[in-house]
Amino acid sequence: MVGENKITQTNYEVIVSQLKSELSTDCAISNKYGIILASNIDTFAKGKVIPQKILDLISKRNSIAEELKLKKINSFALESEEYNYLFTFSEELILISKLNLSVDLSKFMPNIRVFAQKLSQKEQMSAVNVFSEFDFSKDISKIETSLKEEKINKEKYSIIKDLIKYISNS
Known part of the structure; x- marks a missing residue:
């Protein structure tokens, strides 16, 4: 139980x-x-x-x-x-x-x-x-926050990557 x-x-x-x-x-x-x-x-x-x-x-x-x-x-x-x-x-x-x-x-x-x-x-x-109940809500919120931050960072760096590609192709 x-x-x-x-x-x-x-x-x-x-x-x-x-x-x-x-x-x-x-x-x-x-x-x-x-x-x-x-x-x-x-x-x-x-x-x-x-x-x-x-x-x-x-x-x-x-x-x-x-x-x-x-x-x-x-x-x-x-x-x-x-x-x-x-x-x-x-x-x-x-x-x-x-x-x-x-x-x-x-x-x-x-x-x-x-x-x-x-x-x-x-x-x-x-x-x-x-047996003990484990509260996953804290871990899930940490994971969600981490994913959001990673997505934001990925979007920021994609602009820089595109700029570097453009400059290197010129």
Whole structure:
């Protein structure tokens, strides 16, 4: 509907803090391009970008799944000396979880996967729909004025052109 403004925006900071309190884990939420939207993980601070090598791996997940004869890859984990980093992805978002090594990934992953899917669905449904009426009358009047000025200038210069032609032919 023209003229209707419908803007809804997800507050990722609140979601990250809820995940911290409910799951006792640090998390970061990124868009599909790797830009961190909210985070309480220092390595993946808000506004930073997920390292390119990790983004490449995420973007190649479908071809990796084909290679391994899998339907789909929903997440992958990186184990470091101190933590596990779990990357869970949907079409629109990437959820990064920083977990202690003692956390059982087989119990944690299904919960976080469902959460990421629901968050992605919410994101898709709350897409920004902004429509506004545009007043073309000002632009049209500017164009008309410009055309009139151009026509007047063209007529002025045509007399000079005719005079130059007459003089050069003489």
